[in-house]
Amino acid sequence: MDAVTTATETAYALEAFKAFGPVLAIKLYRIALEHPPAVPSLPCLDHEAMLHEGIAPHAAAYVQDSTSGHLHELVVIPAQRRIEVDVVSTWGEQSADSRIRLMAHLAQRFPGHKVRILRPLRWRGDKRVANACRAQVSLRDVLVGTDMPAIKASIDRLFTVGMLMEKESRVASWGVRTVTGPLLAAAGFVLFGALGYFVAELGESGVEALRYGIVAVLGAVFLYYGLKAVQLTGMSNRVWKRASEYNLILTERRRLSEGAKPERRAT
Numbered sequence: 001m002d003a004v005t006t007a008t009e010t011a012y013a014l015e016a017f018k019a020f021g022p023v024l025a026i027k028l029y030r031i032a033l034e035h036p037p038a039v040p041s042l043p044c045l046d047h048e049a050m051l052h053e054g055i056a057p058h059a060a061a062y063v064q065d066s067t068s069g070h071l072h073e074l075v076v077i078p079a080q081r082r083i084e085v086d087v088v089s090t091w092g093e094q095s096a097d098s099r100i101r102l103m104a105h106l107a108q109r110f111p112g113h114k115v116r117i118l119r120p121l122r123w124r125g126d127k128r129v130a131n132a133c134r135a136q137v138s139l140r141d142v143l144v145g146t147d148m149p150a151i152k153a154s155i156d157r158l159f160t161v162g163m164l165m166e167k168e169s170r171v172a173s174w175g176v177r178t179v180t181g182p183l184l185a186a187a188g189f190v191l192f193g194a195l196g197y198f199v200a201e202l203g204e205s206g207v208e209a210l211r212y213g214i215v216a217v218l219g220a221v222f223l224y225y226g227l228k229a230v231q232l233t234g235m236s237n238r239v240w241k242r243a244s245e246y247n248l249i250l251t252e253r254r255r256l257s258e259g260a261k262p263e264r265r266a267t
Contacts, residue, residue: 001079003057007033009078010059016109017074020102021066024143025249030057040252045241056080062090062143063102070098071139074106075118083110086118089242091130093139125235132165132235133158133242142246151250158243165236173229180222187218 001009010031017023023037029044047055058077065072071093075084083106087094099117106115120126137154145151 003032006057006078007031010076011035013059013074013076013078013083013110014061017061017063019109020105021064024062024064024071025252026062027060027245029055029059031059038256040249040256042245042248042252045245049241060086062139064144065094065098065101067101068095068098070094071143072099072102074102080114081112082114082116084116084118088118088120088126088130090139091120091127092134123231125231129235129238129242132161132239136161137246139246142249148250148254152247155243155246155250158239158246162236162240162243165232165239169229169232169236172225172232175225175229183218183222187214 010028011033014023014026014037023039025040025042026037027042027044029047044058044060047058056077056079058075060073060075063072063074064070071090073086073089075086076082077084085099085102085106087099103115103117106113120130136158137151141147141151141154
């Protein structure tokens with residue numbers, strides 16, 4: 001699908017979303033709209049930060065249910081004729097009834113598209129990230145809140161939390177690196193030194209089985225703590241990206257509000 005067709009399909013999807021409720025902000029990944037809506041527009045930070053370019057062009061929109069006022073994030077991927085409903089980014093901002101109405105609306109307006117709900121993944125710590133962000137500032141305040149200085153202060157606190165989480169992930173990573181050497185040295189002594197004294201009691205096969213068992217346990221421990229450090233790093237990065245996204249939305253809201261103010265005539 002060429003760039004013009006992709007932009008046309010995206011513009012149609014955004015208009016269709018408006019029938020469910022107002023579009024409050026949009027995120028674009030490698031899509032240039034000819035007539036973008038007069039709402040905050042920012043790059044899709046989740047994918048722009050990646051070093052590879054295997055992601056299809058797409059657009060995401062924060063939409064507010066006109067019936068209940070609940071918030072949803074919809075991601076449209078024109079080339080794949082797919083729409084994703086991200087419930088992680090709008091955690092705590094929607095109800096099951098509102099989601100049911102949204103799914104019915106999408107089925108009516110996009111009969112040829114595959115609609116999928118993106119649910120939180122435990123191994124990625126999605127709920128922990130969402131709760132950490134919501135504890136400092138809510139998505140609703142960022143999108144429709146009126147006290148701009150207070151919202152900015154809350155976003156700054158979220159930046160601070162993200163930085164501290166990144167520091168904690170470094171501590172975990174360095175902890176794994178620090179204990180790996182001594183544990184491997186101790187394991188080598190036990191495996192090839194101390195266990196040799198029990199050959200008579202356990203037999204050659206018994207000692208070998210015990211050696212393999214210790215190696216397996218140590219490997220599992222190292223793998224767990226290594227993956228835990230990677231998970232903490234990923235979580236801190238997502239908190240940082242969420243804070244950056246909120247900051248960009250707030251900046252765009254200020255710019256749009258200042259541009260909408262009528263100019264004062266000189267007297």
